[in-house]
Amino acid sequence: MPLSGNPIRSKIRAVTDNTVTGLAVLATVLVIAPLVAIFVYLIYKGAASLNLDFFTKIPKPVGEVGGGMANAIVGSAVLLALASLIGIPIGIGGGIYLAEFGRGTKLANAIRFTADVLNGVPSIVMGVAAYALIVSTHISLIPFTGHFSAFAGGVALGIMMIPTVCRTTEEMLLMVPHAVREAALGLGVPNWRSVLAITLRTASPGVITGCMLAFARVAGETAPLIFTALGNSFWSVDLNRPIAALPLQIYVYALSPYDDWHRLAWAGALVLIVLIVAAVSLVRYVTSRGVLKGAS
C-alpha cells in the first residue's frame, strides 16, 4: 500500500523509516557494547586475583608478589561512614523542608534548582575546596585541620552527598498521600512529630533508597580524595591521618609500572563495581516494587 501518491516518494519514505529503525537499533547495540565489555574484562582480569589475601592483607612493598587491599576497603568504609554522617541528616532535613514546609515557595524552588546545579559540579572542585578549607588552613582550636586527613576526605564526600539526598528525600516525601498527614494532625500529633514519625516513616523505603543512591555515587569518587585523604599504604583508621581508599588505591596502582599492582587494581575495580552494581540494583528493585507499602 503506497504511502503517498507518488510511488518514488513512497519508496523513499519507507526506506528512510526502515533505515532509521536500523540506526536506532545500532545505536543501542553500540551503547550496550562498552558496558558489556567493561564487565567482561573486569571479571576476566579481576576474578583471578580475588582471594582471601586480597581482603585481609595490606599491600606488599613494590616488587614483592602478593598482598591485598584490605586497608583500602576499611579506609573507604571509614570515609563513607563519615560522609554519611554529614550528608544524610542534612540532606534529609533539606528534603523535609522542601516537601513539608516550603512547598511551592520561591525559596524552595531556588534551593531545588541550586541542589540540581550543585550535583553537576565536578568532584575535583569539591576536593580543592576541602583542601583549602581543612587541609591547608591551620586553625589551632578546630581539630583535624592543617594536614591531610581522613576527616577532610570524609567532609568532601559528605558535601557531595547532600544535594542528592535532599532531592530524593523530597521526591519520596511528596509521594506520601495527604490523608496520612491529615490523620496524624487530626489526632493531635504535633507537626514535628507527624513529619518525623509518620510522614518520614511512611516514605522511609524511598528515603533509604535515595541515601543508598548517594552512597553508591560517592563510593566510587576518587578525585576529591587525591589531596584530602591522600592515601595510605598501611593500616590506619585514624581520622587525623591520611587514609587509604579503594578507588584511590585503584587509581594509583593502575597508573604504576608494576604488573602485580595492575593485578591488584583489576581485583579492586571488580570489588568496587560489584558493590556499586548491587546498590544500584537494590535501589531499582525497591523503587519498582512501590515504595509506599505503608501508606493507605
Added chain:
Amino acid sequence: MSEIRALQPQIPPSQPNASSAASGPASPPQPHPAGPEIRKFLRERGNSAAADRSFQILMVLCALSIFGIVALIAIVLMMRSNMAWHQFGLKFFYTYDKDPVSGDALFWDPVNGHFSAVPFIYGTLVSSFLSLLLAVPLAIGVAIFLTEMCPKALRGPLAFLTELLAAIPSVIYGMWAFFILVPLLREHVNPWLVKGLGWSGLFVDDNPTGLGYVSAGVILAIMILPIISSLTREVMSAVPHSQREAVLALGATRWEMIRMGVLRNARIGIVGAVILGLGRALGETMAVAMVIGNSAEIHHNLLANGSSMASVIANEYAEASSDLHRSALTELGLALFIVTILVNALARILVWAVTRGAPAENR
C-alpha cells in the same frame, strides 16, 4: 491514658446543656478547670508551638546549607586563587608567556613561574567537543529506540543497563580505557583516521602511545551517553500522546511521527540534555587524567597528548611546589566551578521548560 482521664474535670449533672441552639443568651466559654495541667502535659510531650517552630527552623537551616555550600566553595576558591589572580589577571585565561630566547611558548612552567590556562582550556574544549560529537547521535538514537521502537518487555532491562553505565565510577572507566580502549584505538582506529582524515591536518601520526584528545573524547562519550540518553527519554515521554496521534492520523511513517511529533516538541529539552552532558564532560577528571597524555601544550593534531583543566588539577595539586603553583591550580578550579555551574544552570532551565518543573533526575 489514665493520666488524661485523671485530668478530666468532674462535671456536676445539673449544669445546663450549652449546646442547645434555641436557648437564651450564650454564656462565654468557661475555661477548662484542668486547662493549665493539660497544657503542661502536652508541652512536656513536645506538643507546643515552640517545638514546632524550632523544628521548622532546623529544617530551613538544613535546606539553606545548600546555598551555604555553594557560597563556601566560591569564597574559599576565590581566596586561595588570589595570588595567581593578582599576578596574572584575566590574561591567565587567554595568553601565555614566550621564552625570550627561543620564542617557544611557555604554557605551564612551575619551576620558573610561568602559568597559563590556555592549554588546559584548549584540551578541555577539544575533548568535550569530540565526546559530544560521538555521544549525541548515539544517545538520541538510544532514546528514540527505547521510547518509540522498543518492545515493552525489553524496555525495563535496557533502560536499567543504560543507567548502570552512569553508575560506573570514573576511575574504572579510566582503567578500562587505559588498558583496553587505548591499545584498541592505537592499533585499529588511529591509522584509519590518519589515512582517511589526515588531509585536514587534524590527524598526524606522531604519537605512538595512543593517548591523546581522541582517546579522551571516546571515553568521555561513553561516560556522558547515559545522562543525555536518560534526560532525552524523559523529555520525549513528556510530549503528549495527542501530538503523536495527530501526526500518525495524517499518514506519517513511524520515523516521520518521531521527527515531527516528538523531536520537534522536545527539541528544547534535548538541547538541555546535551548541555548537561557537556557539563559532565567538562568536569570529568579521573578517566581523562588517565588517557589524555598529560602534556601542557596545544596541538592541532587530535591524536597528540594534551591536558584538561580537571586532569592537571588532579595530577599536580598534591605535589604543587610553590604557593603560586597551587594558587594557579586553584584558579583553574574556580574557573571550572563557575563554568560548570553556568552550564548546568542553563541545562536545567531548558529541561524544566519542557517537563514543566517536574522534579528532574539528578543523573
